[in-house]
Amino acid sequence: MRARLALCGLAALPAAVHAGDDPVTTSVTVVAKKPLVVKLPDKTVYDVSNMPRAENGNAQDVLQSTPDVSVTADGSIAVKGNSQVTVLVNGKPTAVTSGTGDERALALQTMSGADIASIEVITNPSAAYNANGGAILNIVMKRNRKPGAHARWRASTSSQGLWNVGADGDLTRDRLSVHGSAALHHDGTLKIRQSEVDWHNPVSGQSGQTRQASEVFVHRVVASAALGADYVLSETDGLSLSARRNTRRSRPVFDVLNNNRTEAAETVYHRISNGPNEQSDHSASVSYNHQDSGAALKAMLQHSGTTGLIDKSYRDAFIAPLRATDYSRGTTRSARRLNQATLDWSRAGAHGQSGLGLDIQDKVDDLSNYQAAVDPLTGAETPDPNTTNGYTVNTRLGAAYLTQQIRQGKWEVLLGGRAELMRLQVRPAQRQMLTQHWQAFNPSLHVQYAYSEKTDVTLSYRRSLQMPDALDLSPDTTYVDAQNLSRGNPLLRPQRLSSLEISADTAGPQVSSNLGAFYRASSDTVTDACSFADNVLMTTRQNGGRARSAGVTGSLDWKPGGALSAGVDGGVYRVMLSTPDLAGMVRQSGLAAYGNVRAGYQLGSDKLALDAHVQSAGITPLGRYGASSSVNLSWQRQLSKTLSLTVNANDLFDGSKRSYRTNASTFRQAGYDHFVARRLYVGVTQKLE
Secondary structure (H helix, E strand, O other): OOOOOOOOOOOOOOOOOOOOOOOOOOOOOOOOOOOOEEEEOOEEEEEOOOOHHHHHOEHHHHHHOOOOEEEOOOOOEEEOOEOOEEEEEOOEOOOOOOOOHHHHHHHHHOOEHHHEEEEEEEOOOOOOOOOOOOEEEEEEEOOOOOOEEEEEEEEEEOOOOOEEEEEEEEEEEOOEEEEEEEEEEEEEEEEEEEEEEEEEOOOOOOEEEEEEEEEEEEEEEEEEEEEEEEEEOOOOEEEEEEEEEEEEEEOOOEEEEEEEEEOOOEEEEEEEEOOOEEEEEEEEEEEEEEEEOOEEEEEEEEEEEEEEEEEOOEEEEEEEOOOOOEEEEEEEEEEEEEEEEEEEEEEEEOOEEEEEEEEEEEEEEEEEEEEEEEOOOOOOEEEOOOOOEEEEEEEEEEEEEEEEEEEEOOEEEEEEEEEEEEEEEEEEOOOOOEEEEEEEEEEEEEEEEEOOOOEEEEEEEEEEEEOOOHHHHOOOEEEEEOOEEEEOOOOOOOEEEEEEEEEEEEEOOOEEEEEEEEEEEEEEEEEEEEEEEOOEEEEEEEEEEEEEEEEEEEEEEEEEEOOEEEEEEEEEEEEEEEEEEOOEEEEEEEEEEEEEEEEEEEEOOEEEEEEEEEEOOEEEOOEEEOOEEEEEEEEEEEOOOOEEEEEEEEOOOOOOOEEEEEEOOOEEEEEEEEEEOOEEEEEEEEEEO
């Protein structure tokens, strides 16, 4: 039977050296090659520290190259077809990664891939994790604790004035280890969008058509810095501190062509805006570790925050009918603060391991919107009362979990239960505060059976809640663009999700494989509710939907020895959705699939890596989306012992364009988003030791 180690993520502490120790003691150094893939009952760990694509890439590139993970060009993430994904950094949530999909995508697109040590893919999290309803991707950052001083700098460049520079280093002496990094990025994305809507107002009987088309290159300037320290208090105790800060700013020029047509008239105009847009985030944590006699204790305090400013000011230049230019002043400001305290304890026994923990979180979201018409002669502003508003959302979570790992013969079982108490408060600026409470007990189960020396069979089950996003809870109207407004729903309830998965893993000297099947279900699913008024699409949120999906997944990795390695993974699954609409419940189902191919070849000082990805078309609650693909090639050459050259060619065949369509009772919409990811990066990295 293959040996397994499944501790609760608590690393052993380095032993301290005391002045009285015997100087003649003989020491033996054992050098072992770190495995690229480690499979545990509740997760799979992929070592990406030497991935060629990571040197010039970002965190989104690294995730896209990770097996079982699908990432589109706009930053949408799925794990084995599951789009409910929580992203953690070093095992904990942060303010920026716990935000909306757009916020999280921007954070990942501007996080250096070279700073990442490993990716943990957790399809069915155990009770020890706050999964918030779905799968987990845990990004583990590099922290070198080797004795001595080490440093590294890197730089890369691409077309359209894009370039990156960065440096990191560490120093370890006696009990103290200090590490830090700093980087400056000039990155960007060309975004091409087109949308056409045919709408009908069942109350007034009016109908019409609206069109939008835009093309803009968003150029961002990103500065980041991180600092951390580890101190060995004794042979059993250690203390760690870390801090990180990132700032992002851009000034994109949006020129959106709008065409509104009704039975009575047609209006054609350009809506032009140029920001600025700004975002910053920070985090700081302190943790204490104790490990002795088979027991491990870890206590952590963490604070993180993020602020954002999106300037939505614009001018409307009319083509038909000809009239004076309209001016508007608008901004959306957001701030999020997340404070967390966790306590994790585990003890190893003769037949397994026991674990328990506490998790206390307090998250505050402050959001405000301002929209006003501007007099072009005097500059006087007249606020729009419908889209000028503000509100605060306070989410408090208290959770306790218990896990029990049992090993008996060929069996290994990981049982878990997580009790959660949640309070959600929505405080609009001009309305009465709304408070909701929830409590839940979410079980988890992982059973692994060693069928043979090479084959394991694993069964996993998890139930959890997914809390509403703060942006979905606004009781007021928010301006999105010329043809779209949004309004939240402060009475949204958490979505209830459950997941069941069975898989078989086979590992051999050259070939390893996985074959699995899954079933996922959600109730109280949050869906969009859309209506038209004054040629503008109003989107609100509501509970009441249901979702089911079931399918098969598989992977195959081949390492014949020597220079070549190759792998493939993918899945096919059926999705069944029930969505409330004006005419009643809409039920639909459809097949979807994903596939990833990867290959690597190393000859002397050269390393070549290829990864290709495809996502099929699929269904949405009231429509469909189109297929997308990406093929990426990386070449790395070791110029000397300390200097290397890396070339990344991303999205070689420009497959990131994704179409969509929606068929609702009041409108039909069709369009596409094309976030152009095709790019060539050339970079160098040098180590200083």
